[in-house]
Amino acid sequence: MFETDTQDVAQRAFTGDLPPEVRVEELIARAHRRYAGLDEGRLADYIPLLEQADPGWFGLSLVSVDGTEHAAGDTEVRFSIQSISKAFVFALVCEAMGHEQVHDRVGVNNTGLPFNSVIAVELNDGSPMNPMVNAGAIATTALMPGGTPAEQWEHIRSGLSRFAGRPLELDGEVYRSERKANQRNKAIGRLLESYGRLDTDPLDTVDVYTRQCSLLVTATDLAVMGATLADGGTNPRTGERVVSAEVARDTLSVLASCGMYERSGEWLFEIGLPAKSGVSGGIVAVSPGKGAVGTFSPLLDLAGNSVRGQRACAYLSRSLGLSLFASAAHPVSQKVS
Ligand code: GLU
Numbered sequence: 001m002f003e004t005d006t007q008d009v010a011q012r013a014f015t016g017d018l019p020p021e022v023r024v025e026e027l028i029a030r031a032h033r034r035y036a037g038l039d040e041g042r043l044a045d046y047i048p049l050l051e052q053a054d055p056g057w058f059g060l061s062l063v064s065v066d067g068t069e070h071a072a073g074d075t076e077v078r079f080s081i082q083s084i085s086k087a088f089v090f091a092l093v094c095e096a097m098g099h100e101q102v103h104d105r106v107g108v109n110n111t112g113l114p115f116n117s118v119i120a121v122e123l124n125d126g127s128p129m130n131p132m133v134n135a136g137a138i139a140t141t142a143l144m145p146g147g148t149p150a151e152q153w154e155h156i157r158s159g160l161s162r163f164a165g166r167p168l169e170l171d172g173e174v175y176r177s178e179r180k181a182n183q184r185n186k187a188i189g190r191l192l193e194s195y196g197r198l199d200t201d202p203l204d205t206v207d208v209y210t211r212q213c214s215l216l217v218t219a220t221d222l223a224v225m226g227a228t229l230a231d232g233g234t235n236p237r238t239g240e241r242v243v244s245a246e247v248a249r250d251t252l253s254v255l256a257s258c259g260m261y262e263r264s265g266e267w268l269f270e271i272g273l274p275a276k277s278g279v280s281g282g283i284v285a286v287s288p289g290k291g292a293v294g295t296f297s298p299l300l301d302l303a304g305n306s307v308r309g310q311r312a313c314a315y316l317s318r319s320l321g322l323s324l325f326a327s328a329a330h331p332v333s334q335k336v337s
Contacts (some may be wrong), residue, residue, distance in 0.1 A: 003028060018064055018290050022297040023142040025070045027319050031312045032060050032072035041299030041307035044149070049177040053281065053298040054081070058308050059219035062316070063227040064291035067236035069220060078216040079296060082278030083115065083230040083304075085212040086140070087259065088225060091233075091251040092159040093143045095243040099250055101303025105143060105197075106136045110258050110265075115304065116184050118191060127191065132258040132276065134209075135188050141209045142200040149204040156212050163211050163225040165237040167217045175214035182210055217282065217295040226284040226292025229274075252286055256324070261303040272323025281310040287322040 018024055021170045036058050044050040049227035061075035077150035107129045111120040116134045121127070124218050128136035161168045189202030198205060217225075229252055232245035243251075255274035260267040267275060275285035281298030283306055293316055316325050 002102055011058070014215065015095055016290070016321065021068065021070070024062060024064075024320065027316060028060055028062055028070045029072050031315045031319075032058065034315065035308045035311045036073065038308055038311065039299065041301055043255075043298055044281075045299055047174065047178045047279070049174050050080075050181075050280055050298070055299050057281070058297040059295065061218075061220045061223040061238065061294045062248060062291055062320075063220070063223035063294070065231040065236050067227070068221065070328065071220060072219070073219075074296065075219040075294075077296060078171075078218055079277075079280045079282060079298070080171050080213060081160075081168075081215045081217045081222075081282065082213045082280045083137070084217075084222065084276045084278040084282050084284055085156075085215060086132050086137040087138070087229075087251060087255055087276040087284070088160050088163050089144065089156055089212055090106075090140050090254065091229070091243045091247050093131075093140050094247045094250055096145045097143055099246070102131070102140070102143070104326050106131050107259070108254050114261060115261050118184070118188060119189065121191050126192070126197055128192060128197060130258045134185055135192060138185065138189050138202075138205055138209050139197055141212065142198050142205045144208070149200075149208050153208045153211050156208065157215065159242070160212070160215060160225070162235065162238075162240055162242045163228050164217065164221040165224050165228075165235050165240075166221070168217060168221070168319070170211060170216050171216045176210055178210050178214060179207070180255065183224055185209065213278075219282070219294040222282055222284040222294030222296070223292050224294075226286040226294060230286045230288050230290060230292050249288075252288060255286070260305055263301075263303045263305060265312070267305075271310075271317045272325045273313070273317055274324075275313070277305045277309065279304050279308045281309065284311060285313045285317070287317075287320075288324070290322060298336060 061071040067258040128139040144152040231247040233243040252274040297308035
């Protein structure tokens, strides 16, 4: 399809460095102060347990590609990773299966429709479309190596733990709560099966997918996981290579176009970073070669993106010069809503 001779591949794409550490520290603290009082949005309610979150929680963490963390607020609160798992499971499957296979079996185009849309599958002749909506995420989970659902789950749990640099645990309560409410995902699984898009049992795969969404993380974990992608697939905290640089790049490309639900275009326009969010209130935003921001705040907008998290990312992207499309850091006085 799109080919490049090996000798033509650039060794390093360089988009600049982060500002000095004291400045990063100051801007993280300032972003936290600036948006902590914002109380727009609502808690997710379609998984009953998520409604019990404290609407005041707000954690912000930035981890650079050298592993340094700058943090403010509730960065130790644990919450279920939800849709953010899709990004990292996609990376693991790309690592195992290769770029072409995943491109053909799952796809990489935006649907423009809600994350759990059944119509999107029907409109696209059974294609799951991309790994960041539920259909594509279920198709991706089905491709995970392992002879049984239990082995696939173990690969996912250990793989996401390597991204985070520590063992991640399942939140059994969230898992059971979502298992009772995931009829729609089961329907999507069956629909993909009817189009011949799954080689696994759809209900087993949806169960593995539900578990992956129930892994507990913190804002700091998200920043470390994102920094691993920013660092070309090597975890900057543990030094472990989790995926290849090519897989890190491919994952970030998909996040840029599909990571923020139906608001992905608007997000890229305003913030200019590959990112993924989840309905429990987390966001990970990645600045390749520099680091990643992990945010957690459970009040969501109508698309399911954390309100405070988006505002903090917009502020940090501009004040730290993180955007992929910026040739230099913009002064903070420019439009920062
Ligand atoms: N576990 C949720 C679902 O599949 C994830 C939703 C989300 O974070 O977007 O419905």
